[in-house]
């Protein structure tokens with residue numbers, strides 16, 4: 422029987438590779454990726470630079486801040502999120518160019 426106080430955890434998949442089996446739902450996607458030694462692109466970690474943008478392929482996240490001033494409406498419609506401002510609500514699969522250095526609004530290929 423599960424304890425009613427047990428912490429919920431979900432899996433984090435990046436570019437179709439499972440990288441964290443038990444990611445905390447209290448930690449951002451970026452924090453979980455960095456804790457798993459993933460060299461995830463990031464800079465400010467407060468939702469203002471856009472360096473951590475990635476595409477949510479499946480699953481749900483809770484956005485901690487409004488990303489509309491960093492991501493275009495088109496990018497948001499295509500599922501782009503800010504990893505530093507997104508906390509998983511379910512198992513998620515994201516797509517990110519782990520070698521990206523420049524800011525861009527387009528989904529990663």
Ligand code: FES
Pocket residue numbers: 462463464465466467468469470471472473474503504505506
């Ligand atoms: S690291 Fe700057 S917006 Fe996420």
